[in-house]
Each structure stands twice: as structure tokens, then as C-alpha cells.
Amino acid sequence: MLTSICNHAAMDASTEVRLRNLLVALADQALDVATSAVMLADPIEGPLHGLRYMSEIKRRFESLECLVVAALRHSGVSWDVIASRSGVTRQSLHRRLSSSVDDEVEFSQRHPDMNEADIFRNLGILAAAIQSYQARLPDLLDEGVFVADERRHRPGWWWPERDK
Secondary structure, three states: OOOOOOOOOOOOHHHHHHHHHHHHHHHHHHHHHHHHHHHHOOOOOHHHHHHHHHHHHHHHHHHHHHHHHHHHHHOOOOHHHHHHHHOOOHHHHHHHHHHHHHHHHHHHOOOHHHHHHHHHHHHHHHHHHHHHHHHHHHHHHHHHHHHHHHHHOOOOOOOHHHHO
């Protein structure tokens, strides 16, 4: 269980592998959240993307929070310190996150190679999106204002699946 962590100066091989898998899952989830955030930054499609996927983005962020806490706990940081830095009590943080943190740690051990492949995929998506936004941002913002105004006059634009 995560709540009992190893405080030895040197970790055994299985502990190192578990920690590496956890850190890979953390990086994967952080980049997944960052990719979603970049997609929301699109002045034209971002608001629609947010409307469609906001609950999924929130779930990913909650998973990210659990992975951050798990990495901190594996690094020897106490629930008290994490709670203090989060502005909540240890008891409320532990009650809210402890089982989810344990679940995320176990889940991170199942497919580390897939998580690592996702990291590189998300880095590619982020790099392409950022490059595209840098090159076209002024035009996208101008077009985004026009599109938003046009949508404002078209009832139900936010729900295109409804018309099918």
C-alpha cells in the first residue's frame, strides 16, 4: 500500500521500477492535460472542445493530482506536508485522495510502455499545435471573433449532433 513508503537510502530494483512507472504515468497524464489545454486555446474550436470534453478534462486533472501526490509520497513527503501546501487539513486530503492515489499507483504499473509511447505522441501534438498557433494566432483570434459572433446568431450551434 502506498501509505507505507520505503525510507531506505537505496531502493531495491522493484521499487525503482514501480517509481519509474509512476513517474512515466505522471508525465503522460500531465502532457495529456496540457494537450487538452492547448486544444482549448484554439480561438475557433476551443470553446466547442471545452463544452464537449470539459468533464473528461476535469477527470484527467483529478487523476493528475493523484499521480502528483503519489510521486510526492513515494519521495518521502508526508500527507501533512502535502495538505499544508494544498491549504487543507491532512485528514481531509487523505480522506479525499488516499484510495484514488493507491488506485492510480496500481494503474500506472499495468502499461508503462503504453504510457511512455503516449508521452511522445502528446509531445508531438503539443509541438505541432504550438507551432501552428505561433504562426497563425493573430489571424485565428480575428477569425475567432467573427465565428463567435456568427455562432451567437445561430441557435443550437453548440450541439451539432442534435441535428443528425
